[in-house]
Amino acid sequence: MVEGSETETARALLRWYAEMGVDEAVGPAPADLYSWTRADPAAAPRLETMRKTSAPAAPEVTSAQPETISTDEAIKAAEAAAAACDSFEALEAAVKAFDGCSLKAGTKNTVFADGVPGADLLVIGEAPGRDEDRLGKPFVGRAGQLLDRMLAAIGRDRTSNTLISNVIFWRPPANRTPTALETAVCRPFVDRLIELTDPKAVLIAGGAPLQALLGVTGIMRARGVWREIETAGGKRYPALPTYHPAFLLRQPAGKRLAWADLQSLDAKLKDH
Ligand code: URA
Numbered sequence: 404m405v406e407g408s409e410t411e412t413a414r415a416l417l418r419w420y421a422e423m424g425v426d427e428a429v430g431p432a433p434a435d436l437y438s439w440t441r442a443d444p445a446a447a448p449r450l451e452t453m454r455k456t457s458a459p460a461a462p463e464v465t466s467a468q469p470e471t472i473s474t475d476e477a478i479k480a481a482e483a484a485a486a487a488c489d490s491f492e493a494l495e496a497a498v499k500a501f502d503g504c505s506l507k508a509g510t511k512n513t514v515f516a517d518g519v520p521g522a523d524l525l526v527i528g529e530a531p532g533r534d535e536d537r538l539g540k541p542f543v544g545r546a547g548q549l550l551d552r553m554l555a556a557i558g559r560d561r562t563s564n565t566l567i568s569n570v571i572f573w574r575p576p577a578n579r580t581p582t583a584l585e586t587a588v589c590r591p592f593v594d595r596l597i598e599l600t601d602p603k604a605v606l607i608a609g610g611a612p613l614q615a616l617l618g619v620t621g622i623m624r625a626r627g628v629w630r631e632i633e634t635a636g637g638k639r640y641p642a643l644p645t646y647h648p649a650f651l652l653r654q655p656a657g658k659r660l661a662w663a664d665l666q667s668l669d670a671k672l673k674d675h
Pocket of ligand 1: 531649
């Protein structure tokens with residue numbers, strides 16, 4: 404093979420990787436993240452899960468195969484770990500130590516929350532993206548910058564009066580929507596975060612967290628309508644669904660309705 408065609412072949416391979424969603428190197432060997440999360444709906448779903456996960460292990464250099472636990476076991480482990488936490492810091496440590504979500508194996512960081520613990524406003528989005536995984540903080544990419552501007556319009560920011568998190572603490576491969584099993588595994592931690600924050604209002608940013616937190620589909624119809632989130636501990640919190648800022652970047656016409664939602668949120672937060 405002449406050198407030019409080798410370069411062309413390498414370029415074609417890289418293009419193919421990018422099209423398949425392989426946009427960064429996270430380990431020394433390829434790891435099939437999708438096979439770890441594939442569930443058989445006909446049977447009791449088993450989510451293959453690595454218990455020891457600092458980086459995806461290369462199968463050919465490890466003698467032991469990853470241990471697997473069922474989704475039910477992972478949810479029970481999350482419930483027990485979350486219930487044992489009495490502070491924001493303890494919960495953050497518990498989430499970081501938790502190995503029951505298969506997504507963790509393919510990521511660089513656990514993305515827990517950013518902002519003021521105990522703030523009266525808690526914003527909950529979908530899942531970390533590439534920038535969030537790189538920096539270990541939620542909503543720091545373009546969508547996050549728009550979210551910051553939206554919040555600033557009602558006097559809110561993560562340095563003084565707002566806490567921001569997601570329904571998933573690890574970046575899904577190629578930013579795909581988290582599965583129901585993944586959100587179910589993270590949910591006990593999200594519920595405990597809500598309880599420990601004890602906010603006056605929760606802003607739900609987008610359709611995926613709407614579905615995960617309230618079991619409601621269709622952000623177009625649900626946005627702007629106040630509902631209640633009930634946590635595992637039986638506490639209830641006012642929650643307002645609105646458009647995800649990434650959607651607003653693609654569809655700026657939605658900003659008018661998002662602004663109406665923010666004004667409704669502002670009124671609720673100022674209500675005595
Ligand atoms: N989108 C989200 O839903 N969450 C983030 O943290 C970043 C982008």
